[in-house]
Amino acid sequence: MTPMVRPSLLAIGALLCLCRPAASLECRWLSLTKIRRGDVLRFTSPNYPSNYPNLHKCGAKFYPASKNVQVQLTCNDVSLYSDSGMWSYLRSLFLSYDWVFLASGPWMQSFPRDDSNLPASWTTAPGESIHFGFSSNLYGTSRGFQCTVIGVQEQPETRSCGLKNTARRSARKLGGVNATATGRQSPLPAPLPGGGGLAPEDNKIFGGEDAEESEWPWMVFLIIEETDGTNGFCGGTIISENYILTAAHCFEMVTPGTTATVLYGVSDLTRTDVQFVIPEEVIVHPDFKRDANGAFLNDIALLRLGTGLTFSDTVGPVCLPSFSDRAKSYQGDAEITGWGQLSNTDPLTSSLQEAKARLLDLGQCKQRTDDAVTFEQLCSDPVTGMSVCPIGLVSYGSASCEADGKFAVYTRVDQYLEWIRDNSDVTIRP
Numbered sequence: 410m411t412p413m414v415r416p417s418l419l420a421i422g423a424l425l426c427l428c429r430p431a432a433s434l435e436c437r438w439l440s441l442t443k444i445r446r447g448d449v450l451r452f453t454s455p456n457y458p459s460n461y462p463n464l465h466k467c468g469a470k471f472y473p474a475s476k477n478v479q480v481q482l483t484c485n486d487v488s489l490y491s492d493s494g495m496w497s498y499l500r501s502l503f504l505s506y507d508w509v510f511l512a513s514g515p516w517m518q519s520f521p522r523d524d525s526n527l528p529a530s531w532t533t534a535p536g537e538s539i540h541f542g543f544s545s546n547l548y549g550t551s552r553g554f555q556c557t558v559i560g561v562q563e564q565p566e567t568r569s570c571g572l573k574n575t576a577r578r579s580a581r582k583l584g585g586v587n588a589t590a591t592g593r594q595s596p597l598p599a600p601l602p603g604g605g606g607l608a609p610e611d612n613k614i615f616g617g618e619d620a621e622e623s624e625w626p627w628m629v630f631l632i633i634e635e636t637d638g639t640n641g642f643c644g645g646t647i648i649s650e651n652y653i654l655t656a657a658h659c660f661e662m663v664t665p666g667t668t669a670t671v672l673y674g675v676s677d678l679t680r681t682d683v684q685f686v687i688p689e690e691v692i693v694h695p696d697f698k699r700d701a702n703g704a705f706l707n708d709i710a711l712l713r714l715g716t717g718l719t720f721s722d723t724v725g726p727v728c729l730p731s732f733s734d735r736a737k738s739y740q741g742d743a744e745i746t747g748w749g750q751l752s753n754t755d756p757l758t759s760s761l762q763e764a765k766a767r768l769l770d771l772g773q774c775k776q777r778t779d780d781a782v783t784f785e786q787l788c789s790d791p792v793t794g795m796s797v798c799p800i801g802l803v804s805y806g807s808a809s810c811e812a813d814g815k816f817a818v819y820t821r822v823d824q825y826l827e828w829i830r831d832n833s834d835v836t837i838r839p
Contacts, residue, residue: 432450432451432827433450433451433452433453434450434451434452434453434469435453435454435455435456435457436452436453436454436455436467436468436469436541436543437455437467438467438468439467439468439469440467440468440469440470441469441470441472442469442470442471442472442558443472443473443474444471444472444473444474444478444480444558444559444560445473445474445475445478445560446474446475446477446478446560446561446839447560447839448558448559448560448839449557449558449559449560449732449827449837449839450471450557450558450559451555451556451557451827452469452482452541452555452556452557452558453553453554453555453556454543454552454553454554454555455467455553456553457552457553457554457555458486458552458553458555459552460550460551460552460553461545461550461551461552461553462545462550463545463546463547463548463549463550464545464546464547465543465544465545466542466543466544466545467542467543468510468540468541468542468543469540469541469542470538470539470540470541471538471539471541471558472538473533473535473536473537473538473560474560475536476535476536477535477536478535478536478560478561479532479533479534479535479537479560479561480532480533480537480538480539480558480559480560480561481530481531481532481533481557481558481559481560481561481733481736482511482513482530482531482532482539482541482556482557482558483528483529483530483531483556483557483559483733483735483736484520484521484527484528484529484530484554484555484556484557485527485528485555485556485557485735485784485785485824486524486527486552486554486555486783486784487520487521487522487523487524487527487529487553487554487555488522488523488524488551488552488553488554489507489509489522489523489551489553489554490506490507490545490546490548490549490550490551491506491507491522491523506546507522507543507544507545507546507551508543508544509541509542509543509554510540510541510542510543511531511539511540511541511542512539512540513531513532513533513537513539514533514534514537514538514539515537518531524771524775524784525772527738527771527784528735528736528737528738528784530735530736532561539558557732557735559732559733559839560839561733561839570725570726570727570728570729618762618763618764619676619760619761619762619763620676620746620760620761620762620763621676622675622676622677623674623675623676623722623723624676624761624763625676625746625761625763626647626674626721626722626723626724626725627646627647627648627725627726627727628644628645628646628647628673628676628746628747628761629644629645629646629647629653629671629672629673630642630644630645630671630672630673630678630748631643631644631645631653631655631659631669631670631671631672631712632669632670632672633659633660633663633667633668633669634667634668634669634670635663635664635667636664636665636666636667641659641662642748642757643655643656643659644747644748645671645712646727647673647718647724647725647726647727648726648727648729648829648833648835649726649833649834649835650714650717650718650719650720650726651713651714651717651718651833651834652711652712652713652714652833652834652835653671653688653711653712653714654709654710654711654822654829655709655710655711655712656708656709656710656820657693657694657697657705657707657708657709657710658697658705658708659710660691660693660710661697663691668687669687669688669691669712670685670686670687671685671686671687671688671712671714672684672685673685673686673718673724674721674723674724675723676760676761677759677760677761678748678759678760679759684724686714686715686716686718687714687715687716688712688713688714688715689713689714689715690712690713691710691711691712691713692710692711692712692713692832693710694707694708694709694710694825694828697709697710700781702781704778704781704818706783706785707785707820707825708820709820709822709825709828711829711832711833713833729822729826729829729835729837729838730822730823730826731823731826731837731838731839732823732826732837732838732839733838733839734823735823735824737823738770738771739768739787739821740768740769740770741767741768742765742766742767742768743765743766743767743768743789744763744764744765745763745764745765745766746761746762746763746764747761747762748760748761748762749762766789766790766817767789767790768787768788768789769788769789769790769816771784773788774786774787774788774816774818777790777816778816778818781818782818784821784824785820785821785824785825786818786819786820786821787818787819787820787821788816788817788818788819789816789817789819790816790817
């Protein structure tokens, strides 16, 4: 049994900060931070995501503002330096290792050294504090840690978002947002109703079935019209009356003068009662880019609508994840939806499709993608009888969507909640 101790905050910093909760806090000195119910704080090592300095010492105490508040610490990215080799033991005698002291309430906790068992989360009993201490070594450094500190809500909130129009199927969320088939096509069939033209190689939903009409009221279809007369298409998700969430790569190649149209309110795009609205602004994540292998990073964007949507039985918002959802490791079947190609020879379907794909944990994702996947992403593999490639807020997938396909990668939305909150009118739950 782990011995019970009453830790005091280690005096490992020369400076003391009596901090009020802010957007973020680096572990640079000795800090005391009061956590109120509903507070959200991003807590990182110095210089994150760049390497922390050598011989750095810092400490933090996160204490509740009242006796009925619980403090939660969730770490989604950890990389601490580990020495190896024939002289590692001797070097360990001379400060060649990093260490983290962590206590949740009265109990000392084990802190991970890498991302093999993430996310890692600790929640105190009401009224208790989290103590954290970090010390780096003399010889090597690494990326460090990125964590979130939350003042846990006492009671679950009643929500009217994320309500499907039928109860015949239960939805599971991809990091909090049901998936949407995304991609680009040139040219797009116009009009859409099954007439001519093929979707691009990466826009397929094989083995799916037609969704019920307006079963997924947050699903929208985006038509991106280029100035040269060609078109692209993507899917999107309603998150409020004024904002649509989508993938940044949908707008990677756009030029000045490009316009976009949002179709919504129906599952079958051939219906005469389909509604449309023109976005007033496209907000692409500032760190969206391709890596050296062409994979997308920070693949997320928002559309601000010129005219707000009117919610009804057929139009409504999805429930975004909460900050506390960062503690979840999403695995198992996820229900995915989108408009795409049903086979290699079929035209783009005009009917919304739904299918299932098995989500993989972070370790499996890294193995499938040669370590390309980050903690800010999710991935799935092809399921027997179907292949799903790229679906969701998608970054990339394996080359083939057939049986030999290996994976599809999705943007993990709960890692971008601060950005969504700061660039939209959506309130994010702690």
